[in-house]
Amino acid sequence: xxxxxxxxxxxxxxxxxxxxxxxxxxxxxxxxxxxxxxxxxxxxxxxxxxxxxxxxxxxxxxxxxxxxxxxxxxxxxxxxxxxxxxxxxxxxxxxxxxxxxxxxxxxxxxxxxxxxxxxxxxxxxxxxxxxxxxxxxxxxxxxxxxxxxxxxxxxxxxxxxxxxxxxxxxxxxxxxxxxxxxxxxxxxxxxxxxxxxxxxxxxxxxxxxxxxxxxxxxxxxxxxxxxxxxxxxxxxxxxxxxxxxxxxxxxxxxxxxxxxxxxxxxxxxxxxxxxxxxxxxxxxxxxxxxxxxxxxxxxxxxxxxxxxxxxxxxxxxxxxxx
Amino acid sequence: xxxxxxxxxxxxxxxxxxxxxxxxxxxxxxxxxxxxxxxxxxxxxxxxxxxxxxxxxxxxxxxxxxxxxxxxxxxxxxxxxxxxxxxxxxxxxxxxxxxxxxxxxxxxxxxxxxxxxxxxxxxxxxxxxxxxxxxxxxxxxxxxxxxxxxxxxxxxxxxxxxxxxxxxxxxxxxxxxxxxxxxxxxxxxxxxxxxxxxxxxxxxxxxxxxxxxxxxxxxxxxxxxxxxxxxxxxxxxxxxxxxxxxxxxxxxxxxxxxxxxxxxxxxxxxxxxxxxxxxxxxxxxxxxxxxxxxxxxxxxxxxxxxxxxxxxxxxxxxxxxx
Numbered sequence: 178x179x180x181x182x183x184x185x186x187x188x189x190x191x192x193x194x195x196x197x198x199x200x201x202x203x204x205x206x207x208x209x210x211x212x213x214x215x216x217x218x219x220x221x222x223x224x225x226x227x228x229x230x231x232x233x234x235x236x237x238x239x240x241x242x243x244x245x246x247x248x249x250x251x252x253x254x255x256x257x258x259x260x261x262x263x264x265x266x267x268x269x270x271x272x273x274x275x276x277x278x279x280x281x282x283x284x285x286x287x288x289x290x291x292x293x294x295x296x297x298x299x300x301x302x303x304x305x306x307x308x309x310x311x312x313x314x315x316x317x318x319x320x321x322x323x324x325x326x327x328x329x330x331x332x333x334x335x336x337x338x339x340x341x342x343x344x345x346x347x348x349x350x351x352x353x354x355x356x357x358x359x360x361x362x363x364x365x366x367x368x369x370x371x372x373x374x375x376x377x378x379x380x381x382x383x384x385x386x387x388x389x390x391x392x393x394x395x396x397x398x399x400x401x402x403x404x405x406x407x408x409x410x411x412x413x414x415x416x417x418x419x420x421x422x423x424x425x426x427x428x429x430x431x432x433x434x435x436x437x438x439x440x441x442x443x444x445x446x447x448x449x450x451x452x453x454x455x456x457x458x459x460x461x462x463x464x465x466x467x468x469x470x471x472x473x474x475x476x477x478x479x480x481x482x483x484x485x486x487x488x489x490x491x492x493x494x495x496x497x498x499x
Numbered sequence: 500x501x502x503x504x505x506x507x508x509x510x511x512x513x514x515x516x517x518x519x520x521x522x523x524x525x526x527x528x529x530x531x532x533x534x535x536x537x538x539x540x541x542x543x544x545x546x547x548x549x550x551x552x553x554x555x556x557x558x559x560x561x562x563x564x565x566x567x568x569x570x571x572x573x574x575x576x577x578x579x580x581x582x583x584x585x586x587x588x589x590x591x592x593x594x595x596x597x598x599x600x601x602x603x604x605x606x607x608x609x610x611x612x613x614x615x616x617x618x619x620x621x622x623x624x625x626x627x628x629x630x631x632x633x634x635x636x637x638x639x640x641x642x643x644x645x646x647x648x649x650x651x652x653x654x655x656x657x658x659x660x661x662x663x664x665x666x667x668x669x670x671x672x673x674x675x676x677x678x679x680x681x682x683x684x685x686x687x688x689x690x691x692x693x694x695x696x697x698x699x700x701x702x703x704x705x706x707x708x709x710x711x712x713x714x715x716x717x718x719x720x721x722x723x724x725x726x727x728x729x730x731x732x733x734x735x736x737x738x739x740x741x742x743x744x745x746x747x748x749x750x751x752x753x754x755x756x757x758x759x760x761x762x763x764x765x766x767x768x769x770x771x772x773x774x775x776x777x778x779x780x781x782x783x784x785x786x787x788x789x790x791x792x793x794x795x796x797x798x799x800x801x802x803x804x805x806x807x808x809x810x811x812x813x814x815x816x817x818x819x820x821x
Contacts, residue, residue: 204526225777287774448814452609455547455779455810488777492770498820 179243180331183427184338184369186376192239192335193342199238199271203227205347205482208454215473218352218480219466221450222344225458225488229291231415232340232486233264233327236365239336240325241268249274254322256302256309258284259415260487261327266297277322279312281305285414287491328365329421338369344482345378354381357482358465361385361394361435362416364424366486371431381482382433386468388413389437394420398428398435412440412496415461415487438467444496446470450485460496462486501565502653505749506660506691508698514561514657515664521560521593523549527669527804530776537795540674540802541788543772544666547780547810551613553737554662554808555586555649558687561658562647563590571596576644578624578631580606581737582809583649588619599644601634603627607736609813650687651743660691666804667700676703679804680787683707683716683757684738686746688808693753703804704755708790710735711759716742720750720757734762734818737783737809760789766818768792772807782818784808 180188203223212218224232241253252275255265262278269276276297280289281304292299302312317324326333341357348354357374359367367385374383387394391409397420406419420428438446447463450456465483469476502510525545534540546554563575574597577587584600591598598619602611603626614621624634639646648655663679670676679696681689689707696705709716713731719742728741742750760768769785772778787805791798 230777451779452812452814455552457773457777457779490774492774492819495817495820497814498817 178248179240180335182331184331184335184372188335189338189342189373189376192332193339195242196235196238196336196339199228199268200234201227202343205344206454206456210453211449215469215476217469217476217478219469220344220348220352220354220480220482221454222340222482222484223456224340225456225462225485227487229260229263229267230487230489231260231264232337232366232484233260234267235339236328236333236336237261237264237325238268238271240330240332241265241272243332244323248323251321251323252276253325254313254316254320255279255325255327256313257327259288260489262297263288263291263295265325266292266295269297270295275322277316277320279309279316281309285491287489291489328363329423331423334365334369334372334423334427336369337366338373340366340484341370341373342377345373348482349378352480354378354482355479356382356384356476357484358384358386358468359484360413360416360461360464360486361387362461363418364394364420364428366484367432368424368427370484371427375431383431384468385428385432385435386464387435387437388416388443388464389439391416392437395435395437397425398432401429412443413461413464415459416464436468436472438464438471442467442470448497457488457490458485459487459490462488500570501562502657504653506653506657506694510657511660511664511695511698514654515661517564518557518560518658518661521550521590522556524665525549527666528776528778532775533771537791537798539791539798539800541791542666542670542674542676542802542804543776544662544804544806545778546662547778547784547807549809551582551585551589552809552811553582553586554659554688554806555582556589557661558650558655558658559583559586559647560590560593562652562654563587563594565654566645570645573643573645574598575647576635576638576642577601577647577649578635579649581610582811584619585610585613585617587647588614588617591619592617597644599638599642601631601638603631607813609811613811650685651745653745656687656691656694656745656749658691659688660695662688662806663692663695664699667695670804671700674802676700676804677801678704678706678798679806680706680708680790681806682735682738682783682786682808683709684783685740686716686742686750688806689754690746690749692806693749697753705753706790707750707754707757708786709757709759710738710765710786711761713738714759717757717759719747720754723751734765735783735786737781738786758790758794760786760793764789764792770819779810779812780807781809781812784810
């Protein structure tokens with residue numbers, strides 16, 4: 178069964194052991210040109226190289242493989258327009274159970290074809306959370322599949338926490354991180370990172386990075402209430418969702434702060450990563466470098482980990498082309 | 500002094516030891532999605548992650564560090580519009596000697612600023628080999644610097660040979676390569692790869708990959724004469740040059756064959772590498788995958804090494820945007 182409480186240190190260790198053979202141990206890359214340009218040491222954890230092109234497989238696989246045979250016999254289901262859909266379809270394929278994925282009609286072609294390629298059963302609905310939940314509920318009733326939410330699930334959070342755990346295991350003997358910077362959408366990765374940092378690198382400060390144009394998490398933490406994310410206009414298509422009760426509660430207690438960045442800085446950062454490091458990341462990942470660029474003073478001479486969450490980009494619609 | 504004869508096995512081992520501390524040991528990446536799509540095992544050597552963004556540092560550094568203090572006291576010089584200019588400026592900076600670089604007026608902004616950033620002394624000339632050589636001769640006379648040709652130099656060739664040596668050292672215990680595929684411009688990397696293959700992996704067949712629109716090497720090897728490369732129109736801006744006596748002679752004796760690919764396949768391959776592997780390569784690198792795509796039958800079930808030579812791309816002019 179899924180974890181019923183906030184993941185403990187042992188829960189995260191268990192999650193890592195559970196999923197290790199199904200995921201890539203992604204590399205941490207550095208760029209001497211970026212380091213000297215910004216006068217700090219940047220360590221980029223490359224989840225854009227992860228299976229399915231994003232970190233999401235960690236949470237999806239941990240949740241799915243936490244279920245016993247009886248629980249999983251009718252398959253799993255979710256609603257998602259993005260990388261969680263791909264990750265759940267892929268995890269279900271590995272375990273050889275059906276995955277039912279509700280996607281809005283306007284989903285990107287790339288995500289759609291990835292879900293199809295992993296054998297996911299796709300159900301379209303009108304865009305909007307209400308329509309997605311309604312379509313999902315119909316499917317759950319009909320199939321008796323298990324719902325795996327993309328972030329409001331402690332087993333998913335424990336899975337996402339394994340990313341920062343890998344970073345600390347690899348780096349802390351050489352370069353103790355002063356900061357770790359994580360994009361924030363629904364807060365699954367950020368809350369997992371908060372927990373791994375508390376357990377495995379307590380002196381590191383966790384920073385959430387969010388588009389200024391979708392700053393609901395920034396305001397939620399500031400005002401101690403979960404604000405909805407209403408129709409945000411940002412290039413970061415992976416960061417449109419709002420915090421949930423589970424992620425909000427973990428982040429509130431553990432995050433150092435949330436920084437926002439402007440759209441133009443996010444796009445500039447995506448190009449800079451591609452030009453200097455030769456790797457493709459989503460705008461939702463480039464936000465981590467963008468907040469460094471907009472707050473250079475604070476990061477002088479610091480060791481900074483940045484999680485590059487994914488690289489699923491429509492190459493016909495690169496944001497710096499008109 | 501530079502090597503005066505075709506590099507021996509020991510010359511390549513010496514070259515590798517000489518430059519090891521100045522270059523990156525670049526990773527070899529694989530893509531299960533590409534492997535299953537094309538039904539073969541592709542091993543991508545990522546020289547796009549190399550210092551200066553291309554393999555060229557290997558040859559430039561080996562040549563420069565083969566010179567003794569007296570020989571190098573007046574610096575080094577070359578003419579180049581591309582990655583060799585960047586590599587020589589960077590190598591000279593490491594050794595703290597001046598580099599004089601003749602570049603055509605129409606050189607790309609990105610290459611120009613990289614040479615400047617490494618402190619190279621730049622001299623502009625009109626485009627065309629005659630003008631470049633004339634400008635270079637003036638500089639050599641005035642400065643007494645040592646000319647390091649970008650490929651018609653055995654020490655440069657020995658340096659480029661270290662790339663395939665790394666591939667065989669890393670792979671041959673796990674996956675013996677049936678083929679290694681290398682882009683061909685002036686033939687420095689291809690002739691170095693031919694030699695390393697002969698010494699370190701003699702059962703591997705070496706294939707040169709060339710744009711159909713710039714197939715002077717294909718015709719040169721077929722007809723046993725060096726054809727000039729006259730005003731070729733290809734997206735592969737790193738593959739415009741023609742073979743030299745030194746590279747022609749090595750390639751002729753050792754290459755298995757040269758395959759060409761169409762412009763549209765090259766651009767498609769560049770996108771495919773970016774989309775599936777999340778890494779940025781030049782069209783001149785993507786040619787290696789392009790020849791696999793155009794000759795699928797021949798490569799079924801084979802283990803194939805591909806050298807991704809560089810990643811210096813103008814992001815404002817990606818070739819699939821009009």
